[in-house]
Amino acid sequence: MVQSARSRTALALYTTADGIQCHRTRLVLAAKGVSYDRVMVDPAKPPEDLLDLNPYGSTPTLVDRDLTLYNTAVVCEYLDERYPHPPLMPIDPLSRARLRLATVRIELDWLPEVDTIKAGGKPADAARKRLREHLLSALPLFKASRFFLNPEMSLTDCLVAPVVWRLPWLGVDLGREGKPILDYGERLFASQGYARSMTSEEKAMRP
Template identity: 85%
Template sequence: MVQNARSRTVLALYSAADDIQCHRVRLVLAAKGVAYDLVQVDPAKPPQDLIDLNPYNTLPTLVDRDLTLYDTSVVCEYLDERYPHPPLMPIDPLSRARLRLAGVRIERDWLPEVEHIKAGGRPADTARKHLREHLLTALPLFKASKFFLNPEMSLADCLVAPVIWRLPALGVDLGREGKPIMDYGERLFHSQGYARSLTPEEKALRAL
């Protein structure tokens, strides 16, 4: 068990070294300044304790005392409520619903293309084109506010930023048209919280 904190806690996160959903949860924890134990796992060889905790053997998996959570959206919202400062969701129901819906779209539209690219082969080129199109279609959302659909950092940014971070490694170039998206990413990447969220493998994907 690798401790990623100044003091030991009962909170533990089972995480892959380079995975967008795991990075998403680590970014939430970093934004909250929460101390936790990081248990780095090879997804192809889940350890027995993870198998015992999570019937799906999926990552990320969060353990907080006797509670085990393993759906990424559930984990992120739990952490936001469990550690309420700073809040990572707006107060009003309409804004919260918009951010949740944006998260669903990203998980269904963007993340499968990332997996196709990482798998390589001929489908990877098509996936790069599709991911670029999805991102540029969302350009108005990046222009609308300082953060993604919100004036303050939210749980949506914790999903979007890990995707933007990986674009160079994925071979996706947004060109001049995508400059607002890359500028958005740079604002987040240079925060202390973002740096703390990265594993060594993720740091190697691009220069910070």
């Protein structure tokens, strides 16, 4: 359910139209098959009700009845526990820790480059090169299993897939060497859940 203002349904997500962290959260919700109100936010003018709920006015912000959550990792892990089927994290602590660490590395290494590219100007070209290098250096992680470091889709895939989806839009060409990454992306993009997770702006990022 997509709405421009919050209604009276139990679950609502305040989200931007094209932010990777917001897309990540929407992909978790789609993978779980959860219905929710999608409240679109202009980052330049966050609505007053969001500022009342979240002192930082940041997105994504999740409202579940009387509970309000922000910080993407907190929101995504809550959703995985609140709606346990299908699970999006492995059972054993070692695998969970590896995926969490991989997520942190992506947030620290990949996402700043995406932001620099989106900002445009002279620094964007260098950021494209660095992002390409980050992705290609992670090739063994894409090759290790059907999904990113895991035989089943995980919360980490919900971050990786939106980055891979945006590569043509960002002007990042992985070439032949990056085929395992592109193949990984296509496996995820073909799912109905992935299609449900996107906004019209995100769909327009690829022809």
